Amino acid sequence: MQSLVRKVLFEACSGLRINLEKSEMIPVGRVLNIEGLALELGCKVGGIPSSYLGMPLGAAFNSLAVWDGVEERFRRRLAMWKRQYISKGGRLTLIRSTMSSMPIYLMSLFHLPRKVRLRLEKIQRDFLWGGGTLAHKPHLVRWNLVCLEKRKGGLGARNLSLMNNALLCKWNWRFANERDALWRSVISLKYGVRGGGLVYSGCDGKKRVAFHLGNGQKVKFWKDKWCDDEPLCESFPSLFSMSMSKNAWVSEVWNPVGDGSGWTPLFARAFNDWEIDLVERLLQKIQAFRVQREEEDRVIWTASNNGAFSVRSLYSMMEPGGLSLFPSERIWKVYIGDYTLFMLDFIDWLSFRLWLTTLLNHILTADHGKRIAVIENEYGEVDIDGSLVAAKTTGAEDIIMLNNGCLCCTVRGDLVRMISELVNKKKGKFDHIVIETTGRYFSQTTLLS
Structure with a gap:
């Protein structure tokens, strides 16, 4: 009776209805009479690791068991497709639209183990070249070439390793910009924030990160990219070597007093005659920038027009260059609603790839x-x-x-x-x-x- 009252109160307060057939009671540690408690509540007894809202619960983040569900969904989806004839163009469309998107959520949270990546790629390769039965047939083109963008000579399938890195790098961006988020506060208190500035490391797209100057309290004057396409320490290495404060913040180099406010970098010695020109060039470069006391410093992503980070732009940047002379405009033409013409484009692509592969002795x-x-x-x-x-x-x-x-x-x-x-x-x-x-x-x- 008491459990029924709790259930009614919970549903009344939360607005949710409990489905006891899908509910599990998971004990933590040693719990006596767990079966009796589950029987009284009308649910089953579960264990760890388990799954909650599609996410693994209780498993190590680098465990292969986390990805078992993804591989199983791959195979279940193939079981639906293998009963019907699908051409190579159709298989490619399914790979790009469905199969490559299945592990996206998990890849945005966890590092994809190499063994799991190889298994998932094998399923996609066999499906593309062998059909829904996953029969072993020769793969006419290497998978890393298939995963290139069309303009680079590929078919536009996703490279799971690059996509995993691009998705994880987004957390660096969110950490630098979502300063009031609860998850950021938890990580900052647990691990600390190095130097108190906006650190954007551990990401392949670090060269595309710049800073919009605000109050200058979280941007390094010499080491961060805030006034040019490269940090001042790289543009003026000789002046950087003479600086008295190589780790100075921008706000520390800015002098806001009176009408003579401006930049006041400090150096260890007087300049020689041949160094005066370098100092003038440095001051000319930073003269147009001003510290705004009421505005916060911001991180910007230079690979996009609006300065906001996007996984697509980072993925494209990390992707290999491919063939600079690949005739993509001649092979891939824009057709609407004509699948036959798309298949002719696929044949043209395969033709060029086979010719090139044979020429380079990679067949x-x-x-x-x-x-x-x-x-x-x-x-x-x-x-x-x-x-x-x-x-x-x-x-x-x-x-x-x-x-x-x-x-x-x-x-x-x-x-x-x-x-x-x-x-x-x-x-x-x-x-x-x-x-x-x-x-x-x-x-x-x-x-x-």
């Missing part, structure tokens, strides 16, 4: 468990039939044919159909045959599975 070899024959053929001069037989004789399981004749667009379709029919007859035990036809005005890839 799959026997070390990857597959023997692949690459036949560079100029149409009309090499016996395609004989080349296929020779490749099969050497034990190759996959074959890639590069036809580099300068053919006009009118014969492209006939050529691809002719080679496709010939290859189908001679395919034998080949797992995959990729035919790339390149000409003066076109480039097309045909994948026969």
